[in-house]
Amino acid sequence: MPRPQPHLEEVLGSEPGPHIAALFDFDGTIIAGYSATAMLREKFQRREMSVEEIAETAQVIAQHSLGNIGFSGLMTAAAKFMKGVDEESFVTFGEELYKKHIARKIYPETRAIIEAHRAKGHRVAIVSSATIYQIEPTARDLGITDIKCSAYEIEDGVFTGEIVRPLCFGEGKVLAAEDLAAEHGLDLDQSFFYSDSDDDIELLERVGKPRPLNPNLKLKAIADERGWPVQRFASRGTPSWVDYTRTIYATGSLVGAFAAGLPIWALTRSQREAVNFSLGLFGDFATAITGVELEVEDERHLWSARPCVFIFNHQSKADVMILAKLIRRDMGAVGKKEIRDIPILGKLMEWGGTVFVDRADGKSAIRAMEPLVDAIRQDGKSICIAPEGTRTLTPKLGAFKKGAFHLAMQAGVPIVPIVIHNATDVAPKNEFVMRPATVRVTVLPPVDTSGWSVRSLASHVREVRNMFLRTLGQAEEEGEVEPAKKPPPGKAAAKPKKAAAKKPSPRKGRTA
Known part of the structure; x- marks a missing residue:
């Protein structure tokens, strides 16, 4: 609680x-x-x-x-x-x-x-x-x-x-x-x-x-x-040994979860079922042991349009376990190439379907994601990507890269936005320890991409980013957006809105 x-x-x-x-x-x-x-x-x-x-x-x-x-x-x-x-x-x-x-x-x-x-x-x-x-x-x-x-x-x-x-x-x-x-x-x-x-x-x-x-x-x-009311916070400051223990066990549980899936792979010869079991187990165990509770709004959208491209705002290393708990199965992901070099962890993530890209090389990143189109079309997998490309320092939303949107357009699948409100409460960027917190997550309706083109892509990226900004209560990005094509019967799509004017930047504070 x-x-x-x-x-x-x-x-x-x-x-x-x-x-x-x-x-x-x-x-x-x-x-x-x-x-x-x-x-x-x-x-x-x-x-x-x-x-x-x-x-x-x-x-x-x-x-x-x-x-x-x-x-x-x-x-x-x-x-x-x-x-x-x-x-x-x-x-x-x-x-x-x-x-x-x-x-x-x-x-x-x-x-x-x-x-x-x-x-x-x-x-x-x-x-x-x-x-x-x-x-x-x-x-x-x-x-x-x-x-x-x-x-x-x-x-x-x-x-x-x-x-x-x-x-x-x-x-x-x-x-x-x-x-x-x-x-x-x-x-x-x-x-x-x-x-x-x-x-x-x-x-x-x-x-x-x-x-x-x-x-x-x-x-x-x-x-x-x-008689002045007092309040203390334990979410920052010097971590306790319990905080360190929680974090180490949660991080190490990825190895244990995949080890638990090996018998399934050995007996059924299905790597996919083994990975699905391990993914869900990791999400459940890691969030439980770190004391992270999720309040999820519109969870039904996680299942209404698969396969799809899930996009999320990346605030914390805790996002990995949060997404594993939410998405649970038939998921591939994209990660920075540096993770691949981490002993054990890199191999496990690669085995689980993660594609590693060089964030500094846009063309290389696009080529590296080509197998993901096949994973979506042929295997029916959904792909999870952070369009910001890296974790943000604060809950404020960063700029979006276009890779996830290109992927959805090429594969012909919708985008499902997952808005994470406060994962920084668990572990902000540059912090090793994860602490207990209640994290709010909003899953937005699937966004149909069937009417998109390369020419209009920047407009659609801005439109989707503004959905995140509205949900987070942050100022929207200015600019016109093209109306989204009406989705075919049976497919849901988010209703586009004209972006609001960007709020002026605050003036620099004055000294006393």
């Missing part, structure tokens, strides 16, 4: 309106852990810090931990290392840090709370002591344009080695929130502030609805004393 989320339920039942603010701390609240720690680790791994800088940084951090220097002293010391550095290089570093470390640390529960506030028309903002370079990429992903944060002084695009005062810390956060309220007509007495630390006690006391998330011991004690 999904864990209760009292903060989310409160927001869903709250008063709507743009006069209410939903303010979020960043480190420990939106993301697990500290972005500054990830930044230092990345710089150290890149060997961009001298021995003297490493020693001085360690000393400053130790002094701050002991309480000998405050946050201002910590930032002042950090600013010294920035002197003479071009700001643009740090913007680039922040983007790289986000892709490599920060994106997978975003709490899915906090994401849901932010989306609920936005649905209520509340003004969502980040108020953090971190810098814009740590925060902005995540804010952009979450659709947050209001950012109040600490800042380094810049002249002519270069850091001066000084800090901008007041810092967005302690009473400085209150000043930042009041500036935001004055800019947008917000009523802080009716507003929310989410934080994990007692360092934010001033702003927690200033708003009408203080809401500790993942609080440290001091904040937990204060919250208990004052």
